[in-house]
Amino acid sequence: MTSTLVTGVSELVTNDPEVGDGSALGLLTGAAVICEDGLIGWVGSAADAPAADERVDLGARAVIPGVVDSHSHLVFAGDRSAEFAARMAGIPYDGGGIATTVHATREASDASLRELIAARVAEMRAQGTTTVEIKGGYGLSVADESRALRLAGEFTDEVTFLGAHVVPSGVDRASYLELVCGPMLAACAPLARWVDVFCEPASAHAFDGAEARAVLLAGRAAGLELRVHGNQLALGPGVQLAVELGAASVDHCTYLSASDVAALAAGSTVATLLPGVEFATRSPYPDGRALLAAGVTLALASDCNPGTCYSSSMPLMIALAVREMGLTPAEALWAATAGGARALRRDDIGVLAVGNRADLAVIDGPSYLHLAYRPGVPITRALELG
Amino acid sequence: MTSTLVTGVSELVTNDPEVGDGSALGLLTGAAVICEDGLIGWVGSAADAPAADERVDLGARAVIPGVVDSHSHLVFAGDRSAEFAARMAGIPYDGGGIATTVHATREASDASLRELIAARVAEMRAQGTTTVEIKGGYGLSVADESRALRLAGEFTDEVTFLGAHVVPSGVDRASYLELVCGPMLAACAPLARWVDVFCEPASAHAFDGAEARAVLLAGRAAGLELRVHGNQLALGPGVQLAVELGAASVDHCTYLSASDVAALAAGSTVATLLPGVEFATRSPYPDGRALLAAGVTLALASDCNPGTCYSSSMPLMIALAVREMGLTPAEALWAATAGGARALRRDDIGVLAVGNRADLAVIDGPSYLHLAYRPGVPITRALELG
Numbered sequence: 023m024t025s026t027l028v029t030g031v032s033e034l035v036t037n038d039p040e041v042g043d044g045s046a047l048g049l050l051t052g053a054a055v056i057c058e059d060g061l062i063g064w065v066g067s068a069a070d071a072p073a074a075d076e077r078v079d080l081g082a083r084a085v086i087p088g089v090v091d092s093h094s095h096l097v098f099a100g101d102r103s104a105e106f107a108a109r110m111a112g113i114p115y116d117g118g119g120i121a122t123t124v125h126a127t128r129e130a131s132d133a134s135l136r137e138l139i140a141a142r143v144a145e146m147r148a149q150g151t152t153t154v155e156i157k158g159g160y161g162l163s164v165a166d167e168s169r170a171l172r173l174a175g176e177f178t179d180e181v182t183f184l185g186a187h188v189v190p191s192g193v194d195r196a197s198y199l200e201l202v203c204g205p206m207l208a209a210c211a212p213l214a215r216w217v218d219v220f221c222e223p224a225s226a227h228a229f230d231g232a233e234a235r236a237v238l239l240a241g242r243a244a245g246l247e248l249r250v251h252g253n254q255l256a257l258g259p260g261v262q263l264a265v266e267l268g269a270a271s272v273d274h275c276t277y278l279s280a281s282d283v284a285a286l287a288a289g290s291t292v293a294t295l296l297p298g299v300e301f302a303t304r305s306p307y308p309d310g311r312a313l314l315a316a317g318v319t320l321a322l323a324s325d326c327n328p329g330t331c332y333s334s335s336m337p338l339m340i341a342l343a344v345r346e347m348g349l350t351p352a353e354a355l356w357a358a359t360a361g362g363a364r365a366l367r368r369d370d371i372g373v374l375a376v377g378n379r380a381d382l383a384v385i386d387g388p389s390y391l392h393l394a395y396r397p398g399v400p401i402t403r404a405l406e407l408g
Numbered sequence: 409m410t411s412t413l414v415t416g417v418s419e420l421v422t423n424d425p426e427v428g429d430g431s432a433l434g435l436l437t438g439a440a441v442i443c444e445d446g447l448i449g450w451v452g453s454a455a456d457a458p459a460a461d462e463r464v465d466l467g468a469r470a471v472i473p474g475v476v477d478s479h480s481h482l483v484f485a486g487d488r489s490a491e492f493a494a495r496m497a498g499i500p501y502d503g504g505g506i507a508t509t510v511h512a513t514r515e516a517s518d519a520s521l522r523e524l525i526a527a528r529v530a531e532m533r534a535q536g537t538t539t540v541e542i543k544g545g546y547g548l549s550v551a552d553e554s555r556a557l558r559l560a561g562e563f564t565d566e567v568t569f570l571g572a573h574v575v576p577s578g579v580d581r582a583s584y585l586e587l588v589c590g591p592m593l594a595a596c597a598p599l600a601r602w603v604d605v606f607c608e609p610a611s612a613h614a615f616d617g618a619e620a621r622a623v624l625l626a627g628r629a630a631g632l633e634l635r636v637h638g639n640q641l642a643l644g645p646g647v648q649l650a651v652e653l654g655a656a657s658v659d660h661c662t663y664l665s666a667s668d669v670a671a672l673a674a675g676s677t678v679a680t681l682l683p684g685v686e687f688a689t690r691s692p693y694p695d696g697r698a699l700l701a702a703g704v705t706l707a708l709a710s711d712c713n714p715g716t717c718y719s720s721s722m723p724l725m726i727a728l729a730v731r732e733m734g735l736t737p738a739e740a741l742w743a744a745t746a747g748g749a750r751a752l753r754r755d756d757i758g759v760l761a762v763g764n765r766a767d768l769a770v771i772d773g774p775s776y777l778h779l780a781y782r783p784g785v786p787i788t789r790a791l792e793l794g
Contacts, residue, residue: 103777107737110730110780145785301731301783338724338784344496345687351493391489394496397687398724399531400786 025058026407027074028085032388035086036065036374037360047352047390048374055085057380057407065374078407084390086355087374088152088381088404089336090362092180093273093294093323096142097135097170098160100126102328109303119329120160120188120227127160127170135173142326143177146334150383150402153362153371155180155323157218159187162198164206171213180366182216183207183246186237188227199233203240216270217241220251221260231259238267247367253277254299265289271321271365275308276300287316292365294321295357297342298331311348321361322354341397351394380407411444412793413460414471418774421472422451422760423746433738433776434760441471443766443793451760464793470776472741473760474538474767474790475722476748478566479659479680479709482528483521483556484546486512488714495689505715506546506574506613513546513556521559528712529563532720536769536788539748539757541566541709543604545573548584550592557599566752568602569593569632572623574613585619589626602656603627606637607646617645624653633753639663640685651675657707657751661694662686673702678751680707681743683728684717697734707747708740727783737780766793 034053036042042050054071056064064072105119127135139156146154156178158170167185174181185202189195207217220227221234228251229237238248248267252260254274261282264272272286273294286293293313300307313320322343326334333339336358343354363372370378385392386401393402420439422428428436440457442450450458491505513521525542532540542564544556553571560567571588575581593603606613607620614637615623624634634653638646640660647668650658658672659680672679679699686693699706708729712720719725722744729740749758756764771778772787779788 101774103773103775103781106781107777111736148786149784298783301727302781304731332778332781333783333785335784341687341784345690350497387489388487389489391493392718395489395492395688395718397684397719398535398721398727398784399719400534 023059024076025056025063025074026076026078027071028055028057028078028080028382028405029068029071030080030082031055031068031085032082033084033390034065034374035084035355035390037087037356038373038375041065045352046356053085055374055382060380062374062376062378062380064376080384082388084385084387084392085405086383086385086390087359087372088383089150089358090153090366090372091146091151091323091326091336092155092271092321092362092365093296093325094154094156095159095325095327096139096154096156097158097174098123098127098328099130099135099138100328105329106302106332121191123160123328124162124190128166132169132173136176139173139177142334147404149335149337149400150404151334151336152381152383152404153180153366154178155182155216155366157182157184158210159184162187162190164201164209167206168209168213171210175213179215181214182218182249183210183214183241184218184220185210186219186229186234188220199236203236207240207244211241211244211246214246216249217246218249218251221258221263222255223258225255231263234260234263238263238269249273253282261285265291270367273323273325274299276305278308283313283316283318286313286318292319292321292361294323294365295343295347296323296325296331297339297346298333299325300346301342302331302333307346309348310343314349314353319361319364320357321365322357323362323365337393337402338397341394344394351391355390355393409445410462411442411449411460412462412464413457414441414443414464414466414768414791415454415457416466416468417441417454417471418468419470419776420451420760421470421741421776423473423742424759424761427451431738432742441760441768446766448760448762448764448766450762466770468774470771470773470778471791472536472769472771472776473745473758474769475536475744476539476752476758477532477537477710477712477722478541478657478707478748478751479682479711480540480542481545481711481713482525482540482542483544483560484509484513484714485516485521485524486714491715492688492718507577509546509714510548510576514552518555518559522562525559525563528720533790535721535723535786536790537720537722538767538769538790539566539752540564541568541752543568543570544596545570548573548576550587550595553592554595554599557596561599565601567600568604568635569596569600569627570604570606571596572605572615572620574606585622589622593626593630597627597630597632600632602635603632604635604637607644607649608641609644611641617649620646620649624649624655635659639668647671651677656753659709659711660685662691664694669699669702669704672699672704678705678707678747680709680751681729681733682709682711682717683725683732684719685711686732687728688717688719693732695734696729700735700739705747705750706743707751708743709748709751723779723788724783727780730780737777741776741779
């Protein structure tokens, strides 16, 4: 058992309100952390730090909990940058472009897909993300969805079955729903922790409330926990369905009614905001400030995917949540770390407390405030410990 | 004389409309470039490339002209992230926080300021910027402004005298203006190429139209070329003054009247948009689309500074110009390269043509579209050649 003392920490965000300044971020200045075999062994003031086998001096930088990106679609091949450029010139997004990625992903070899996922996970770590949820959803057949989840499982424990991403072109809706809830779920459930569904009202591509309910209940019966894509394109049933079924998280929440907000406030479902999607689709940003005021628990995630947000940058998501959603830098950071952990029902990450995973991220700057203060600049990285 | 063949270029943006697809970007696919002693020796299709002494294979990546950041304030010490957080909580920006930076900058040693500038220039190169303009403006005394320009000149040829950044607290306006146009200018003119002024109507900190005119005319008489900070905080005289005096560029242009746009369209002054400032101050974005439609030449720059935009990320500026100002990805890239070169009256950069500087930037992606398609992700870097 090797222990490492991480010192030279100008400011430590623990997300543990029992320590430090007593805020939700549990801020300590002049701090140190001891990591032992991948877990946190000690947290406190550098002056009080016990001895350790090794020592890493960060030279007066801020340290935060490793970022938790609870929503991504990393298993894909192909390029859709031209579709992005067309959308910026005024062509609206309706989910139809997903077919392009499905075609390219089915065509890709296992080795090539594995290489693409590995590069994306590495790109995320280089920007401070230490836990990432990965969904399927670009296979849309039993063989292709189960392959996607098998490959995703090589990189994360947080694997999500999203056969119900869109109805593939040329396939009858009812037959596809039967496939998703039957043979596809049977093949995928052993490979996943979560089931998810793209729920929108009356969409040619996504699933309405009744269809989404069927998918989620089938997934639960197969032992999976629930998450939902809800209310991305319009007001709809997704948010209230997620709360009613006790989903861990409902993601997007771009369009929310007063009763959606009330349902979220009364329930246990986390609202995961994906500001990169509003950025990349020129959609209105949801009012994060109002959600917090109502008592809703928020997470931030990237939704990294080739159609509606090909950004893996959680620091940018934090900056956008501050600029566009009314969160303070502290609230945005909490949502991207502890909030993401809640959205994944994990209590071993997102908070730097003894016994939790030693997932740390370092900021080239004196304070976590630099995450939002220095948008776009690559100053945040996961701390790699020997 | 050593020549290097740069190959493995999936897409080359030359900004030379005489080559490639005939667009303003002069796009070539499957391209190659030969660099000789820091200059471009040859540009064309990889299949036609002549021999060279060395060879660099970029593995199917896009290459663009090195980015030209024509507006930055890199000579400063101190931290203002707390002021940023306060502004995000609703405290408006009026230029008053500059005094904080002036104090910290005056206190810093030459060695420490040099180290800070070097780190910022390196951070910019790591994001694709190969030319940066650097202003003073945090000294506000003869000794401190001339020191700032001397240090800036160690890093760039594009040094700008900005004694007229703000009136220092406790100093009489008229006396300060005399100092700027007299002894300070005399000390600084030999160290700078440009003179600049922060021009706003009736501001406690900045300079009105008559004051700005006096500063610019004194600078011109001392052999400096003109640039202006105009129309950042409100409608005002800055834009029309810049055009009237034939300034190379007027920067910010956040608030523009119809007659400002008409003046820009009729004159030779470049309008340099600084979307990071609107992002970080939650100000409205100017309508770049309307400016292009009127025939105005646009540049994009970062304004990297501790008060209103501590971002050095030109890729983020491109993404913001597309999302928020209505530019296409092609127009935004042109503005950040060829446009920046025009704003600095340089014809040896911004366009990849034979005889120009071999300043190249590489994108980890198949197309320049990824600059806007992948916001926040560090995929762009200056190409370092032996």
